[in-house]
Amino acid sequence: MFERKPLRYIKRWPLLALLLLSAQSVYADQLRVSRFFFDFVSGQIQVSCQIDYDLDKKIIQALENGIVMHFQTTFELLRKRNVLPDKLILSSSQNFDIKYYALLKQFIVREPHLQAERSFVSLRAALAFMGKADRLSLGYQSSITEDGDYYLQARAKLLNDELPLPLRVQSYFTKDWRPVSGWRVVEVIKDGA
Numbered sequence: 001m002f003e004r005k006p007l008r009y010i011k012r013w014p015l016l017a018l019l020l021l022s023a024q025s026v027y028a029d030q031l032r033v034s035r036f037f038f039d040f041v042s043g044q045i046q047v048s049c050q051i052d053y054d055l056d057k058k059i060i061q062a063l064e065n066g067i068v069m070h071f072q073t074t075f076e077l078l079r080k081r082n083v084l085p086d087k088l089i090l091s092s093s094q095n096f097d098i099k100y101y102a103l104l105k106q107f108i109v110r111e112p113h114l115q116a117e118r119s120f121v122s123l124r125a126a127l128a129f130m131g132k133a134d135r136l137s138l139g140y141q142s143s144i145t146e147d148g149d150y151y152l153q154a155r156a157k158l159l160n161d162e163l164p165l166p167l168r169v170q171s172y173f174t175k176d177w178r179p180v181s182g183w184r185v186v187e188v189i190k191d192g193a
Contacts, residue, residue, distance in 0.1 A: 030054055030179035031156045036186055038138075038152055045090070045138040047075050049184070051131035051156045056176040059158070060123065062167065063107075068099040070162035071130060073154060075138055077188070080149040089150070090139040095159075096130045150188040156181045 035050040051073060055063075063069055077090040097110040106119045107126040120126040144150050157180035160171040171177035 030056055030059075030176075031158075031181040033154050033156060033181050033184035036152070036154045036184040038186060038188070039135075040141050041135070043141050045077065045141055045143070045152075046135045047133070047138050047152060047154065048135055049073070049075075049133045049154050051133070051181070053127040053131055055127075055179065058176055059179070063098065063100050063123070064102075066100060066102065067164060067167065068097055068162075070159040071096045071098070071156065072159050073133055073156045075136065076153050077138060077143065078151055078153065080151065086151075089143050092136065092138050094133055094136060098126055098130065144188060144190055146190070150190075151185055152188060153183040153185045155183045 030053070032052045032054070033049055034052045036047070037049075038045055038047045040046075059069065072093050072095050074091065074093045076088060076092075078086040078088055080086050095112050097112065099108050099110075100106075100123075101108060104119070106121055107123055108117055108119050109126050109130055110117045118129065120129065138152075158178065160168060160178055163171060163177070167177065
């Protein structure tokens, strides 16, 4: 009496999967780690990177309306393992807060770890400043032992938990309020560690 047509539904799954994957890549492009490298200096591991910010119009509009946005760049040193997940050896982060002051017509970028502020006349200049991490100390080179393979990774994201409550709730349901870059990975060459 009733006929089942499972093939009709099966044909739709690849299309749905393709749409979901393409939507994911659109939001992932708001933040991107374009360059990432490290160096050993005086027994320290120093990391440098370039973050490219291409923010969604909603985030830019919120900034221009005086909402503070908190961004974080995370750096990690991991040791590869065969069976278990890779072991986190060192981790560090660099935070920036950005806010627009309409009366001054300037963007203020604050570095909480340094308790320093800089002002910029354009959003592009402020984001360029935020995107440059140069020679940040991650930890001691002695953290890298002779046995094992190590790698460094870097990622940038907007800290959603720091958004005002109405935007925070919205960020749980829409991806355009959750920009995060993919991990950029660099293999560690021990250099006499």
